[in-house]
Amino acid sequence: MRDAPKRRLRRGAVAKATTAQLDDLGIDPAANALAAAALRLAAEVDSATDPKAAATASRELRMAMAVVVAAVPPKERGGKIDEISARRQEKRDRVAAKGTR
Numbered sequence: 001m002r003d004a005p006k007r008r009l010r011r012g013a014v015a016k017a018t019t020a021q022l023d024d025l026g027i028d029p030a031a032n033a034l035a036a037a038a039l040r041l042a043a044e045v046d047s048a049t050d051p052k053a054a055a056t057a058s059r060e061l062r063m064a065m066a067v068v069v070a071a072v073p074p075k076e077r078g079g080k081i082d083e084i085s086a087r088r089q090e091k092r093d094r095v096a097a098k099g100t101r
Contacts, residue, residue, distance in 0.1 A: 007047070008047075009040075009043035009044065009046070009047045010043065010046045010047040011042075011043055011046060012046030012047075013046065014042045014043075014045045014046050014058075014061070015039065015042040015043050015045075015046050017042075018038055018039055018042040018061070018065070019039065019042075021065070021069075022035050022038070022039070022068070025068070025069065025072045026072070027068060027072065032068070034064055034067055034068050034071075035068055037064055038061055038064040038065050038068060041057050041060050041061040041064060042061055044057040044061075045057045045058050045061060
């Protein structure tokens with residue numbers, strides 16, 4: 001019995017988007033098995049010729065990425081209140097600097 005020929009996986013739009021999301025999250029696929037599996041699944045979605053195979057790989061990719069995203073600690077991103085507070089402080093600093101001249 002012959003082995004099936006190996007097929008090359010294509011890195012299309014789904015793989016690129018998955019890579020970008022992992023980069024944004026600060027996750028290195030070489031150090032995270034689930035992230036590496038997500039990249040493989042993304043390539044499977046991009047390479048699928050059968051709609052059922054694409055749907056299965058997409059579902060598994062969605063589930064893997066949900067776990068990866070949930071495991072990442074939230075980024076420190078200032079909200080609107082932080083932005084307003086920072087602008088107000090800058091204005092106070094400018095007014096105080098003008099008053100000391």
